[in-house]
Amino acid sequence: MTVMTDEDITLAGEYVLGLLDAGQEAIAISRIATDSGFAAEIEAWRQRLIPLLGPEQAPPAEMWSKIEMSLPAPTLQDVGIAKLTFWRALTGISATAAIFLGILLLQKPVPTSPSANSAPMIAALGSEDGRSAITASYDSTQGTMLLTPVTLDTGELYPELWIIPADGKARSLGVINGDRPTKMDVSTEMRQYMNEGALLAITPEPAQGAPGGVATGPVLASGKISIL
Incomplete structure (x- = not known):
């Protein structure tokens, strides 16, 4: 059995989290089939993430406080009732999302000399009632994002993804799948906001997406982007 190096462990973790580009993913898949040690490391990462699919749990009080303090205040630039509900809802984050983000940040192996310009970005999107949870990983070097719904129900409508940068303006990134992973190319125009x-x-x-690029439905899940 191959002895796992830090690079091997990092590759295995990024494979499970969906952070690899097509070439790296092909390498990982090949190693799973030929290297029992690497395959075991992949399974170990999957086992670490199993609790995320279990019953809802409350995060530690200090984690909740830090998350709430880091979120921007809701903007009142749009005074329509529907728009006001949308902006207020953005300040919420579910316990599921908080726990997921904490596990990723604590368990993800960190390369010894990461590049700030190419470091993977992640977000755990959730709702306060725990009914919606989605994970997102963004590769800034490729401009691609992988979104994996854990639980999401939009009824007869479709989930649309929005990015809300420091200026507080919501910009659509497009409609995604609600029942399976979505890999999307972030347009050059929108990449500047992925920070x-x-x-x-x-x-x-x-x-077809929100009419006029303005959200009409309530926020089902939201989460803040972090750099691994």
């Missing part, structure tokens, strides 16, 4: 601290949010919208 640490920006918020991602999901609202239920028509199949």
Whole structure:
């Protein structure tokens, strides 16, 4: 059995979290089939994430406080009732999302000399009632994002993803799948907003997306982008 190096462990973790590009993913899949040690490391990472699919649990009080303090205050620039509800809802984050983000940050192996420009970005999107939970990972070097719904129900509508940077303006990144992973290319125009601290949010919208690029549905899940 191969002795796992830090690079091997990092590769295994990034494979399970969906952070690899197509070439790296192909390498990982090949190693799973030929290297029992690497395959065992992949399984170990999966076992670490199993608790995320279990019953809802409350995060430690100090984690909740830090998350609440780090979120921006809701903006009142849009005074319509529906819009006001949308902005207020963005300040919420579910216990599921908080726990998931904490596990990722604590268990993800950190390379010895990471590059600030290419470090993977993650976000755990959730709702206060625990009914919606989505994980997101963004590769800034490729401009691609992988979104994996854990639980999400938009009824007859479709989940639309929004990015809300420091200026507080919500910008659509497009409609995603609500029942399976979605890998999307973030447009060159939108990549400038994909920074640490920006918020991602999901609202239920028509199949073609929100009319006029303005959200019409309530926020089902939201989460802050962090750099691993």
